[in-house]
Amino acid sequence: MTDSILNIELLEKSFGGNKAVDEASFAIERGKITGLIGPNGAGKTTCFNCIAGNIVPDNGSITFNGDDITELPPHKIFKLGISRTFQIPQELTMLTVQENLMLASKNQLGERFYNNWFLGKRIGEQESNLQSRAIEVLSTVGLADKALDLAGTLSGGQRKLLELGRALMEEPELVLLDEPNAGVNPKLANQLVAKIKELNKTLKITFLIIGHDIDVVSNLSDRLVFMSAGKVLLEGSPDEVLNSSIVQDAYLGSQYRE
Ligand SMILES: Nc1ncnc2c1ncn2[C@@H]1O[C@H](COP(=O)(O)OP(=O)(O)OP(=O)(O)O)[C@@H](O)[C@H]1O
Ligand SMILES: [Mg+2]
Known part of the structure; x- marks a missing residue:
């Protein structure tokens, strides 16, 4: 049996008539690195905002270590052991x-x-x-x-490292990283990937990572969750997810076909 640290059940969030997250369900395994992938506008950041308490979902539930955190404000969720970074760095310059x-x-x-x-x-x-x-x-x-x-x-890449540092200050159990590699040069990006792997291994921190670079995210992740148009269409090992025709058709194009 798998041990999940976070469970998302039938999560829904609309902005006006736009269903940003549409009955999305997935689980995050404790001690693992999970990649959340999908095209632009798939609803990945909105899911993060719901998990971290920055947005209250319209429907559905989020449980962390068995506790319902769906309607808790960000500071309470942070105290329970979930920290996050933002797609756009939030440091005070x-x-x-x-x-x-x-x-x-x-x-x-x-x-x-x-x-x-x-x-x-x-x-x-x-x-x-x-x-x-x-x-x-x-x-x-x-x-x-x-x-x-x-x-x-700081440079763009160094700001991303600072974001990661801010998320680590309180020894969190679960860290949500939104596009940790965006705008980071390849050398720093490799350094960041190595850091995340090391933190996962040595401190047993569970990570949920949104990323655009499919190669980087799948190489980093033990599991992948694929979203498109607000829905979770697939979750599984990187191989399972990347080789599925759903993902290839919706997102990856022909480059990944055999
Ligand atoms: N605060 C908001 N107000 C209105 N619409 C929003 C808001 N946040 C997100 N949306 C819309 O919800 C949908 C999902 O957006 P979201 O940012 O969650 O996608 P994403 O998967 O993170 O995309 P990206 O890969 O481009 O970062 C999009 O259509 C977006 O325009
Ligand atoms: Mg996003």
């Missing part, structure tokens, strides 16, 4: 790389003024814990030498 990571933490007592007033010492300790965690994560994603640079000075 006028803060340093390290500060961006520290801000991604969920334990920021300092953001409340009365905490500042009563808990000055604790906040000091917490800041320094956060700072050491940020430095640790920066070396994990290969940005240690950029810690004190303004995030706005």
